Every structure is written in C-alpha cells, then in structure tokens.
Amino acid sequence: MARDQAGGPNDHAVAGAVVDWFARHARDLPWRRATDARGGRCPYACLVSELMLQQTQVSRVTDRFVRFMAQFPTVAHLAQAEESRVLAAWSGLGYYRRARLLHRAAREIMARHDGRFPASPAEILALPGVGRYTAGAIASIAFGLPEPIVDGNVSRVLMRLWARDGASTTPDNQRWVWARARALASAAGDAAGPLNEGLMELGATVCTPGRPRCDSCPLKTRCAAHRAGLQDLIPPAKTRTTSTALLHVCLLVRDGQGRVLVEQRPAAGLWGGLWQAPTIESLPGERGKIARWLCGPEGVAAWGRLTLCDSFERRLTHRVITFEVWAGRAVRSSSTRSRRASAPAVWPRGGHTVPPASRRWLTAEELERVGLSTPQRRILLGG
C-alpha cells in the first residue's frame, strides 16, 4: 500500500533543496555550456544531447556530443546534411533510429518552423524522436517553462523520497511519479530547468540504483525511504530478460584497389540503415542454409575460395549474436565496372537475408562516412 502523498515532503522545500544542491554540484558537461543569443541554454544543443542521452550513459555521450556539434553546429547544418553523415556521426552509440529521428526533427524545424526552434511544449513534443520526457527537458531547460520530466533517475528519486511501493513501470506508479514531478516543477517555477537537471543529477550521482550515498544527499532528512531504511528496496529489482541466440555469417570481400564489398541494411529493425559486409542471418542450428549460401552464387561461385578469418560474439539487450566472417577476393578488378556491385544471378529466397540492391564497393575512407555498427566496424575496418 502506497503511503499518503499528502504526508510526504513539501514540494517547495524539495524543489528548493534540489535547485540549491544542483547549483553547487552540477557536473561540467558540454551541453550545459551551450548557450544561444538569449543567454539561455541552446534548444538545438539540448535536443541533440537529450536524443543522445536516451537510454545511454553520460560517459558514452560527452565526447561524441562535442564532435557532433562541431560537425553540425546548427539546426540548419544538420537539416542540410546527408543522412549517411548523421548515421556515421552516431556510429557506436547504439539505438540508431534516434539519429534518423533527430535528422528528421532538424528538417521539420527548417520546413515547418522556418528554422526557428519551436518554443511551446506541444510543438516540441510533436518533433520526431521527442516524447514526453524529452519535450519536458527541452521546455524546462532551454525555455525555462515549468514543465515536468520523468526519466529513470527522477522516477527512482521520487519513489524513494515518498517510499512509493511497487515497480516504477506500472501504469499506476507512472501516473503517480509524473504527477509528483509536475507538482515539483510548478513549485520551482522558472527554476524548473535546474530542478529537473538536479533531480537527474541526484539520481545519477547520489541516489543511485545500488548502494545510494544517502549521507551526501540534500534530501536525506526529508526522504521516507531513508527514514525507513528502504532505500535499497525501492524500486524493487527488475526481472532479468532472456536473450535469443543468432548467427550472422558475413562475407569480407576485397578487390585490388583496397575496396570492400558492403550492403545497406533495411531502414527498420536492428542496425537499421547501417552498412555491413554482405551477411546472411540465421539461427545457430541452420548450418545447411549457411553452407548453401557460402557455396552458392553469393559465395564461392562469385569469389572463389573463402576462408574463415574471424569469429566473435556480441551480446545485445535481447539477443546474443555470433559473427562468423569469411574472407574472399574479387577475381577481377572492379574498377572497370560501375561502383555499384552487380546483383547475383540468383538470390536465396526466404527470410533472414538482406536484398543486395544496395551493394557498393567502398574504400576505408568512404566507410568512415557511413553508419557502421560496432561489430561491422570491427569486421570492415579492423580492431
């Protein structure tokens, strides 16, 4: 049974304590330095950083954000860029759909908002890749509006502060935590931005999932979980998920000019829109299918002898993929042909196979300018 929120901490007192603590303990992060002509935080930099930070740790984002902003300094620069450049800048970050949505958002701002970043919560929320959390973050941090945000950090902090029972993901607790966050943002008024960033900072550095540092917490005396010694039990531990085993068999084919054969993955799904060595995907038990592919028009028939040159494993959130790399060489120089690789005479039917329509011969330099997943970067560029 959840405790009565009316008996919990005072919103103004909590908001004030968080804003004060954040003023003294905010980390020096690059997106907090980006200001615009108004002297406030640049909404475009806010959009970029928030998209990068979705489900991604700060330490993974900082350097990449700086590079991204140097390459695409304004909404206009990003909107004019080719999508492949944006995906290349995103390579290694994961959740690549975010990059395409960010690119679309930049183009929408140019097309529908005349290049001026929309300043109302509803308009911000309508941008591609921007949901309830991200819209609240931009509205409060960049525009100073008293809008709430709830991310994993805020949810944990507020659940503990009020000793709220149950998982943070239940619809009931989601409604509750958004209502608490909205009340706090209203109490903070024009300091909702520092409040929201402060709540996240507190969750990331003090009110951590495991072993929270309650002795360093500005809300210690107001925290119901700490008072009851429940800080390690709220929210309850998540149940682990099972992962599916998959096998990706790749052909690493080089020509005589230092180029390698690649194809583009479909726009939707895993590693959507990224490039890869020609790959057949299967379940681990389908060796016959793999063998037929390797010996067929895609494999030995096209490239002659193939040798197994690498094998490794990648663990994703919901699957574990074994990569098996077979190396071959283009028999004839491809320089006399078009840059577009010729399609095979026969293409295997059935799923788990990417159509070869997008195949290209690319140099290492050209590979750096398109999106590559981490395993494909290893396969195609080494390391």
Add this chain to the structure above:
DNA sequence: AATCCGTGGGA
C-alpha cells in the same frame, strides 16, 4: 500494451 532497439564500463 508489449516489444523492439545497442553499447561498453563496472560490479
């Protein structure tokens, strides 16, 4: 509503 979508540092 439940699923899908990446990554690499750290416990």
Add this chain to the structure above:
DNA sequence: TTCCCAAGGAT
C-alpha cells in the same frame, strides 16, 4: 566471467 545497467520513443 557474467550480469547489470543508462537522460525513452515508436509501433
């Protein structure tokens, strides 16, 4: 080594 995780959104 294995497992966990981190500033969500789209479908």
